[in-house]
Amino acid sequence: MKFSSQLLVLALGFNSVLAFADEAPKEAPKDASEQTRQANAAVLKELPFADKQDFEDAKKGFIETLVPMTIKDAKGQTAWDLTSYDFIKGEAPDTVNPSLWRIAELNLNNGLFKVTDKVYQIRGFDLSNMTIIESDNGLIIIDPLVTAEVAKAGLDLYYKNRPKKPVKAVIYTHSHADHYGGVKGIVSEDDVKSGKVKIIAPEGFLEEAVSENVLAGNAMSRRTLYQYGALLPRSVRGQLDAGLGKTTSMGTFTLIPPTDTISKTGEKLNVDGVEMEFQMAPGTEAPSEMLIWFPQFKMLNTAEDATHTLHNLYTLRGAQVRNAANWWKTLNQAINTYGDQVDVVIAQHHWPMWGQERIVSFLGDQRDMFKYIHDQSLNLANKGLTMNEIAEQLQLPDSTGKQWHNRGYYGSVNHNAKAIYQRYLGWYDSNPANLHPLPPVEAGKKYVEFMGGADAIIAKAKESIAQGDYRWAAEVLKHVVFADPTNQTARNLQADAFEQLGYQTENPTWRNEYLMGAYELRNGVPNVPGISTSSADMVAAMSPDLMLDYLGVRLNGPKAIGKHLLLNWKQPDGENYAIELRNGVVIYTKDKVFDKPDATLTVDKEGFAGLMMGGATLDKEIEAGKAKVEGDPEKIKELLGLLDTFPTMFDIVTP
Known part of the structure; x- marks a missing residue:
């Protein structure tokens, strides 16, 4: 995800983040407003909450987990603590969109799971999953999580329940850090250099894995704090999920370069008796990505191209826009190639799905969703609508949009439509009024002057907030804050608007963005240590x-x-x-x-x-x-x- 700048959170350290989040803020979060309570209550009537199939699938094959669900590093520092989410149970509180509460509950499932004969997954040990496949004489591991500590703990749990065989190969499905960072927790670099262990990855993996964290890495790192809400308290008024999983582990981030590269669709490998066929998927969820078909298991691994969410075409931390056209075509190719054979589909986030008919329907829904957003965003652009107008107007048809696996838990229709506009047409909407606008501070001062001064704007914004018009209040108060950042009344009022928007949104990354903005308006920029996204392994790979x-x-x-x-x-x-x-x-x-x-x-x-x-x-x-x-x-x-x-x-x- 998505996540290459999740390394920022690793650099902060789990204990320092939680300690900071537990500090009493100057201004505490507030309750849900009546408008927010009504908006969240309405969601319960709009979506099929009686459908519990995902809860059954997420628990299927469970073997064992850690009790308590905490993992320490060699120094005794906490690398992973799922117990901090123990408050997520029962009915959704007023401060959380019920659909978001639902995925937050599902993402709490954790431990070792059997997927099918000889295929296991470690889930809930990190933002991502680690897949373990039993070969003739050892193990093939797919995507060893974010950090070495949690990857080792996951493998140890597997060994506690299954025969202890050596790792023969590690596969990186794509170039995001939550899919390779824990590799040294399961294999050593010496074993890779000696040829005992293969590291298999798609073409372009190493360059893409490293480059995304460097040139704009500092800006991405700061913005990642907003997207993941790393400094927010874990509570019903704070951070409770990240869409693809709970959050990221915080331990030792590692990288071992690939020894074997997959470069074309249809390429096959036999690793210790396990047959694999690869489908290249560059420019989809990651610049370097591949899907994997296992004929002996009739299993398709979709990497991160088909999970139980509408994924990002643009990630809020900032990154190059992903190609929705490549994405739907990749899923279509997978359906046409493997759809008549598949019995189980897994991904490196969320839970599997079983049954050929269900799987093809699921993949088809995701394909159709990406194509609809892509085609209709361009349809409306060609009718003259601007980026924000398209994002406001575009809605998925109920046939795809109300499927749980297409809900906006990581991407959203709104910001994905904007991403498509940006990819094809850029930032300028061709209105000369928007060609050379004033920067925020100068614009803010003039807006405040034109609108009758800060006090008049604040008074009107209070009326808007009382009416539940939080988006408009946030917009106008932005100008007051940028005209005079010392105006704490305006800052607190904008924070109130952000907070209610966060409580209402279904998307956890949007929630984190709003609540982090509210926190910093009320309390200032957090005093945390400097952050670097360049570990020794990352520098060595540059x-x-x-x-x-x-x-x-x-x-x-x-x-x-x-x-x-x-x-x-x-x-x-x-x-x-x-x-x-x-x-x-x-x-x-x-x-x-x-x-x-x-x-x-x-x-x-x-x-x-x-x-x-x-x-x-x-x-x-x-x-x-x-x-x-x-x-x-x-x-x-x-x-x-x-x-x-x-x-x-x-x-x-x-x-």
């Missing part, structure tokens, strides 16, 4: 080109204008690069060196990352014998001095 791309992003262009520098970077066991600072940019060329550089830096990739990404100094690297400089070292220091350090907790709901 290409030199990606490091130099990020160097260019960190360069303060205005300060660099007028400066010129020629630098050779030589890797003892790698490529050489000619790096030139000119016109406020860094230009680099692989397999080239300058004849007369200002300096030549000899250092390996990890050492270069330490210098260019922070955490190391040139003098210390030279003293330690890790780096060597020929020419003027001050020129290298001059370049390093032009690199910005990004604020990790920048303002979002205030200027």
Whole structure:
């Protein structure tokens, strides 16, 4: 998910997050308003809550779980604590949309489950699932969760109940961190290097897994706090789910590069007696993704392309828009290829489904849903409707939209329609009034002046809130807050509007966005430590080109204008690069060196990352014998001095 910047939450640490969330805020969350209670009550009449099939499926095959459901790391710190969600039981409270409460209950199912003969899953140990397949002489593990601690705990639980066989292969279905980060909890890098264990992944996996966290990683990391509500208290007025699962584990994030790459649909592998056929799905839920067919089990693994939710075409933390056309075509191909044979379908989130007819209906519903949103968003765009108008008007037909597996628990029709508009037409709606708008602070001041001052706006906003018109109140109060961020009355009032919107929404990521915004309006930006999305394994997997791309992003262009520098970077066991600072940019060329550089830096990739990404100094690297400089070292220091350090907790709901 989705989630590559979930690494932010890992960096914070489980205990620090929960400790922060448990601190008493200056302004406590409020009760549901009468309008919110009525809106949530109406949901109970609109959707088929009498249908309990998902609850039966989610429990089917249960073997055992941990009691209590907590997992510690080697230092005794909590990596996973499902007991913090013990409040989720009984009827939905007024502060939670009943449909969201339903998926929050389903996502509490946890432990070791038997899917079919020789196929098991670990669920509820993380945001994602870990699938375990028994081969002739060992195990094949698919997607080893987010962190090593929970992956190991899951495998240990399996071994407690099944024969202890060695892991023969690990499969990464796609390039998001919740599908590979726990790999070193189940296999060692030495066993992979020796050939004892294969690591199988789709083409482009390593590049995509690393790159999404780097170039815009700082902004994504900050925004991830909103999407996942990591700093919110776990309660009926706070964070209670993440749609695809409860939340993410917080332990040791790892990565072992693939040894085997799958590059084309129809490619087959036999791993220790288990036959697999792969279907490539690039540009769907992830840039690098694949589905897997297991003929001997008549089982299809849809990775993350068919789960029990309308998925994201655009993730709220920020990422490149996904291709809805690729997505529906992938599901259609899966139906046409395997639909007449399939007996069970699994995914790397949520619970399986059994029975050929049910499975084909499920996959068809998801296919039709993505195609409807794609086609009708473009239909309305071609009729002249703008992005927000399309998102407001577009609704799924009841035949697909009221199916539980198509509800908006991670994506939504609203923001997916906007994603499609963005993918094809971009941010500009062709109205010149929107071509060059004022930035938020300047616009806010003028709006406040035009609307009769802050007090007049606040008075009218209070009336809107009393009438349950929370969206409009949030919109107008935004201008007051940006015109004067010290106006706590306006901040608190906008927080009230956000809060009720959060209580009403079915989508847990929307809920988290609203409630985090409300929290920061009332209490300010949380005082948490700096966050980095680059673990040692991630840095090791980065290409030199990606490091130099990020160097260019960190360069303060205005300060660099007028400066010129020629630098050779030589890797003892790698490529050489000619790096030139000119016109406020860094230009680099692989397999080239300058004849007369200002300096030549000899250092390996990890050492270069330490210098260019922070955490190391040139003098210390030279003293330690890790780096060597020929020419003027001050020129290298001059370049390093032009690199910005990004604020990790920048303002979002205030200027």
